[in-house]
Amino acid sequence: MDVRFLGGAGEVGRSAILVNDRLLLDYGLLTGNPPRFPVESPDPDAVVVGHGHLDHVGAVPSLLSGDRRPPIHWTPPTRELALTLARDTLKLHGGSYRCPFTENDVKRVTEVSRTHGYRETFEAAGHEVTFYNAGHVPGSAHVLVDDGGTRLFYTGDFHTDDQRLVSGTTARPDADVVICESTYADVDHEDRADVEERFVRSVETTLWEGGTVVVPAFAIGRTQEMMLICDTYDIPCYVDGMGTRVTEMLRQYPEFIRDADALRRAKSHARFVTGRDGQRKRIAEQQAAIITTSGMLSGGPAMTYIPEIRSNPVNKVTMTGYQVEGTPGRDLIESGRAEIDGRVMPVSAQVERYDFSAHTDRDGLFAFLDSYRDATVLVNHGDRCESFAADLASEGFDASAPTTGDEITA
CATH class of the missing domain: 3.40.50.10890 (Rossmann fold)
Known part of the structure; x- marks a missing residue:
């Protein structure tokens, strides 16, 4: 399995991961003035989106410009949130920088949308894909990708503890490779x-x-x-x-x-x-x-x-x-x-x-990854990915921290 990081590696924002040059996981933007987008504009056969935050879904409509019409797979709330964010982006920012998508692109999102619930396996670009509750926000999902040879588990953003709005994740499917977020890898949340x-x-x-x-x-x-x-x-x-x-x-x-x-x-x-x-x-x-x-x-x-x-x-x-x-x-x-x-x-x-974070903390990350000691762990979505990967390696994990633009064969 070939995995290319187009964004979100070593940073919090613009998450975008291309699998086998065919399946795109997330396509977000990095908040700023102006915002920053993934380093490539790929032409995937299908798109899978983990959850409806700008840093994971904010640039998705731009994938539908021109003649491109890849199906977009997500949970029902993520679909609705993505459309809300896209319309808001057009309204608020269209005049202050060159928005990478148009109103027509946003309309096309509804035409290519495919919604799925948790634990429902579906086919996308020749891969078997399954969503699991990630406990981050409503509709947020871990994404398990199986290409017939390798099982990749993309955690997306997740929380292991319950919040008032959503329950914490309990999913630990078997995987050969784990792409794990690390937003709070150096923090222990207060109770x-x-x-x-x-x-x-x-x-x-x-x-x-x-x-x-x-x-x-x-x-x-x-x-x-x-x-x-x-x-x-x-x-x-x-x-x-x-x-x-x-x-x-x-x-x-x-x-x-x-x-x-x-x-x-x-x-x-x-x-x-x-x-x-x-x-x-x-x-x-x-x-x-x-x-x-x-x-x-x-x-x-x-x-x-x-x-x-x-x-x-x-x-x-x-x-x-x-x-x-x-x-x-x-x-x-x-x-x-x-x-x-x-x-x-x-x-x-x-x-x-106040730390009302919807991300798990250092202890939560280690507890979660304890189920994946035999897997390759690729650390992303954090300000200190290399440091956390080194900490994992010192505990016996096969862990590394790719940078944006890296391609890894797993």
Whole structure:
């Protein structure tokens, strides 16, 4: 089996892996201004997508330009999320850089889409492919690829512990080669219950003091997780941005949600924002949590809320997700300043960071990979892939960390 890394090796973003020059696993983008795309524009016979985040699916429509029409295989939620993200990319960024796909390309996605559930084996480009629940976000999948000689297990992004929104992965199918993510390979997550308790105590204190809490959150997964927490602890909250649409969509696929009734209750508890900036400025004066995109402060309604609450030190900004280097969210955490709509703003409001990660941590990675001690392990999707691969090798694994552009025969 030949495996070529077109992106996502040694970095968090633009995941793209070409198998046997025929089957493409993911085709994402690396968030930035401008964003970065995989190093090649392949012409695969079929595409398989692990989950619906921009760094894994953001560039998929570009594969359908010209006469190319490879079928795209994914779970039903991933399909819906990919279409939502593609339309949003066209709307928000089409004018600021050369978007690699058009509205017609997005329409073609629906024509070539093939959806599958977990543990349903299907054929793609001459390979047998099976999805397994990856425990990352609704619809996220590990991908097992069998070409008749080698079994490749692409973990995608995954979590071994339960979250409120989705259950952790328990899948460990036999494999000869494992391509494993390593986003938090050098981190041990704090116990999730303790993180929730600190977050809730902090938010309740701010509201009691008359302040407002802005909760930047990824639209897919994190927004719904924060909604579930707010409902559980009866914290008044607004939800704004793409997360409102994603929440409505996810409720159509209860089989991919850990507790669909809990998500329904959380939606009833929250107040969804549908108005414009005038309404948002009024909401920014409320004693409530405002769960809003963008999770890295790189766009979305957060661009309205942060300027409105930034000057009052009673207010808070609680970052809930991974912040890519160079994003305003990362700058805010490190310097107390962030570029918002082209203007660098000091933020006097308190800035806090909470580890609500949907990725497994170092201990989880080792526990997961313990089932694959006889396999070849290729480490990707992380800032320190080589270091983690070396740690694995020191524990007896056949592990290495490819770089983007590498081709490996397994």
